[in-house]
Amino acid sequence: MEKNRFIELLTKDLTGEITVDEKRELIYLRGEPFYDRKEEDLLREYWSNSHKVEYDSDSLFKRIQQKIDNGETGEEEITDLTNEPDTSEDNIAIVPLFSWMSRAASVLLIACCTLFVFHSFLTYRKELLVKETPKGVRSVFTLTDGTEIRLNADSRLEYPAHFSDSTREVFLIGEAFFDVSKDAAHPFIIHTKDMDIKVLGTTFNVKAYSNESLTETTLLNGAITVTLNNLSKKQIYLKPSQKLVFRNLRTDKRRVALTSTDIDTSMRQLTYFKPDHATIIETSWTDNKLTFKNEEFAALARSMERWYNVDISFDSENAKQLRFTGIIEKENISEALKALQLTEKFNYTINDSAIRIF
Secondary structure, X not given: OHHHHHHHHHHHHHHOOOOHHHHHHHHHHOOOOOOOHHHHHHHHHHHHHHOOOOOOHHHHHHHHHHHHHOOOOHHHHHHHHOOOOOXXXXXXXXXXXXXXXXXXXXXXXXXHOOHHHHHHOOOOOOXXXXXXXXXXXXXXXXXXXXXXXXXOOOEEEEEEOOOOOOOEEEEEEEEEEEEOOOOOOOOEEEEOOOEEEEEOOOEEEEEEOOOOOEEEEEEEEOOXXXXXXXXXXXXXXXXXXXXXXXXXXXXXXXXXXXXXXXXXXXXXXXXXXXXXXXXXXXXXXXHOXXXXXXXXXXXXXXXXXXHHOOEEEEOOHHHHOOEEEEEEOOOOHXXXXXXXXXXXXXXXXXEOOEEEEO
C-alpha cells in the first residue's frame, strides 16, 4: 500500500501536480523499507525520455500500454522515443528532476496511477533540478540567487532552475550547510521531512536524513524561523549558536499527524569538540572532518557508512551501545576502526564494502 502511494506521489511530482505537503510525504516515504532508489531512478529516466518528443497524452498513454502488452523492453521504449545523447555525469550531477525509468517501473506506473495523470503531464510545470551526492562524496555549488550550499554525503537537494516566485523554496533529504544570499523580499525556505526552515540571509546547517529519527538545524549567523510540520505548524525562532533537535519517538510508520507525545523537541547550544577547541561538531564535516562526542556506535556507524560508502552491520547489541569521542579526518575506514578499538573493545571484519562488528 505504501509503495503504491509512493508511486502515486512520485508521478504527481513528475507532472508538477504535487503540493508541498505531498512533497514532504514523498520525502518521508523514501526512508521506508520498501524504497528502492534504483527503481525511482529508472522511473525518472523513462519519464525524461518520454518528454523529449511531442505526443498528446492519449497517444502516449496508448503507446506505453501497447509496448507493455507486447512485452517490449524498457531499452526499446527509450530508444524509440528519443535520439538525444546521455548527458549524465558520474557521482555528482545537476540534472532535470524528470529523469529515469524501466519497463518494470512503468508497469507500477500504469497499475497505480490514473489516466488523469497522463492527461496532465504535458501541462506547464516549474522544472526542478536535482543535486545528489552518493555515499563517500561531498559537494559545493551555488544557486542562481548566489546562495552557496555544501551538500554532505548521501544527500539530495531539489530546487528550481530560477527563483521567480515571492519565495525561494528548496527540498532537502540528508545534510547541507547553507550560506543564503540576503534578499528580504524573497525569503529562502528549506523543506524537510519534519520541519520547514525560513530565512532571509544567514549561515546554518540542516541535517534531515530520511532514515533517521532525528532532524536538526544549527544556526551560526543571522536568524531563522523553524516550523514544525506535525505540531499545528508550531514556529520556533533560533538565534546564533543555537541548535534545534526534533526527535520522532513514534515506533511505527503510520502516515498520521504526530502529537506532542510522539516527539521530543529541544533547543541546544552549538557543540564544541572541547571547551577551548574551535571545531564545531555540527559543521565540522564542511572541513572534511567527521567529528563525534560521546556518540553511540550505532549512530556513529550510520555516519561512517555515508562518509566511507560502506555498509556496517552489528552482530552484538552491546557493541551498538559503545560510545566514542574523536575526529576522523584523513584515515581510511580500516584505520578509523582501529583507532576506535584503542578506546573500546570490539572486533570487526571487512569484506569489500561490507563491515561486520562483533
